[in-house]
Amino acid sequence: MLQSSLFTKTLREAPKDEQARNAQFLVRGGYVDKLMAGVYSFLPLGLRVLSNIERIIREEMNAIGGQEVRMPALHPIENYKTTGREDIDVLFHLETNTGQNMVLGQSHEEVVVPLVKKYVESYRDLPVSVYQIQTKFRNELRPKSGIFRGREFLMKDLYSFHADEKDFEVYYEKAKEAYTKVFERVGLGKSTLMTFASGGTFSKYSHEYQTITDAGEDDIYICKACNIAVNKEVMGDLEGTCPKCKEKLPTEATRAIEVGNIFPLKSKYSDAFQLTYKDKEGKPRPVIMGCYGIGLSRLMGAVAEVQSDDKGIMWPDEVAPFRVHIIPLSEKSNGEAQKLYDELVEKGLEVLLDDREDLSAGQKFGDADLIGIPWRVVISDKTLADDKIEVKHRTEKDANLITQKEFLKLVLY
Numbered sequence: 001m002l003q004s005s006l007f008t009k010t011l012r013e014a015p016k017d018e019q020a021r022n023a024q025f026l027v028r029g030g031y032v033d034k035l036m037a038g039v040y041s042f043l044p045l046g047l048r049v050l051s052n053i054e055r056i057i058r059e060e061m062n063a064i065g066g067q068e069v070r071m072p073a074l075h076p077i078e079n080y081k082t083t084g085r086e087d088i089d090v091l092f093h094l095e096t097n098t099g100q101n102m103v104l105g106q107s108h109e110e111v112v113v114p115l116v117k118k119y120v121e122s123y124r125d126l127p128v129s130v131y132q133i134q135t136k137f138r139n140e141l142r143p144k145s146g147i148f149r150g151r152e153f154l155m156k157d158l159y160s161f162h163a164d165e166k167d168f169e170v171y172y173e174k175a176k177e178a179y180t181k182v183f184e185r186v187g188l189g190k191s192t193l194m195t196f197a198s199g200g201t202f203s204k205y206s207h208e209y210q211t212i213t214d215a216g217e218d219d220i221y222i223c224k225a226c227n228i229a230v231n232k233e234v235m236g237d238l239e240g241t242c243p244k245c246k247e248k249l250p251t252e253a254t255r256a257i258e259v260g261n262i263f264p265l266k267s268k269y270s271d272a273f274q275l276t277y278k279d280k281e282g283k284p285r286p287v288i289m290g291c292y293g294i295g296l297s298r299l300m301g302a303v304a305e306v307q308s309d310d311k312g313i314m315w316p317d318e319v320a321p322f323r324v325h326i327i328p329l330s331e332k333s334n335g336e337a338q339k340l341y342d343e344l345v346e347k348g349l350e351v352l353l354d355d356r357e358d359l360s361a362g363q364k365f366g367d368a369d370l371i372g373i374p375w376r377v378v379i380s381d382k383t384l385a386d387d388k389i390e391v392k393h394r395t396e397k398d399a400n401l402i403t404q405k406e407f408l409k410l411v412l413y
Contacts (some may be wrong), residue, residue, distance in 0.1 A: 001352050002352075003353060003354045004356050008045070012028075015027060017034075018146060020305070021146065023145065023148075025304055026313075029370045029371045029372070030044075031043055036369070040152075045321045046145055047320050050154065050300055052304075052318060054154075056319070059183075060179075061131050061178065064171070067131070068130070068131055069131070071105075071112065071131050071132055072130050073105045073110050075103050075104070077093070081272075082110070085110070089141075091104070091106060094105040094235075104137035107291075109159070109291070113270060113272070115277065116128065116161055116287075117274075120287065124288070126161060126176065129160040131159070133179055134154070135152060135154055136154075136155045138151060145301070146259075147298060148305075153298065154295070156293065156309070157293045158291070159289060159291075159292075160288070160346075161287050162287065163288070167289055168288045179260055180194075185318050186316065187306075187316030187319065188259070188302060191210060191212045191306050193209070193220070193227065193228060194261060196206065196234060196244075197229065197234060198234050202266050202268065203266070207261065208262030209257070209259050210229060211259050211302045212256050212306075213255065213302065213306055214255050215255075216255040217258075218257065219251055219253035220232065220255075220256045222249075225245045225332035228242065230242065232253060256383065257302055259299050259302050260294040260299075261292075262290065264289075264291075266288060267287065267289070270288075272318060278380075304370040309374070311366070312370035312371065312372050313372030314374075315372045315374060316374070320350075320373055320374050321350070321352075322350040322373045323351065323375060324352070326340060326352070327364050327365070327376065327379070328353075328355045328379045328380070329361050329379065330381050333383075337353060337379045344411075347355025352371075352373060369394070375411060376392045376399075377407065388401045389401070389403070
């Protein structure tokens, strides 16, 4: 893509109402635009990042047998009355011109269970797992921290259905492994910990995935022995002891942001909708469920928050809007930049070419650091004289002069 064709532009200063680091960089870099509190537009660069995160999650959910569906965002209130959740405070309520009451989907238990009930009759129909990647709506009282906590956001929610607890537990472990892979691939593997949290009415514990950042909203206690964490809400129940290795937990908390969660639902929702199956003897049995969520927009914000410095974002390769950012610095170098751009695109790489005129080298470099594309390639009269290009990875301090052939070996893997 030619940078001049982007309808968005970078901003020198972040809006005064954006305090979170991720929000400041995402707004300044032209990734998102704030419509109102908790509601953002994803601009061309931002949509590219979001789509890459979506692809990663889809691949990992498919790998554990998830089947993708797309369920409605508009739900009948009657389904929430069936589960006793019609009065939860995060629901957006609507009324049609005929007086029918509806809500906007904040999650999809009330929709997915009646859906699966139409297809599950026998033990032979289980297990099954379905997921979607869809916009959710929650009436947050205090939306804050950019796209960390919004009223409208993109989420992946997967629901699994099992004949018994043993089968559920096997799948639950597969989901843990899949989540670990997701966070590694988006560049948060080292900073994201599986965290024991309250299981509510379903079980003793659920599991959150918490990314360490000062901008987070949660306090977690990290076990130095096994590198798992415990949420503050269950610290008292555990008496300061790690539930996995039984070592003593530190008394000092670490701030983190929840980027995913998995938890057992047992038969609460299947009981509410009378979802059962017939076992081998023909007797009706309750269906056991699990739920597995990842907020894609929140995850994007977490990557921007953690993978950044004082100049801007440092996108990991798999989620970056482009792999390479080419910056020519003279009229003479424009032609060579275009040739390199065409060659990289032909080889399947996503490339942004800064073809903007009347900007200084400093302005172009500043924008490149802010936008945070992994590889920056500078072509100038000086590099042309040496028959080389100046290459710098966004995470590294120094640039190197190398040949175009050497650069291709770096990026074509």
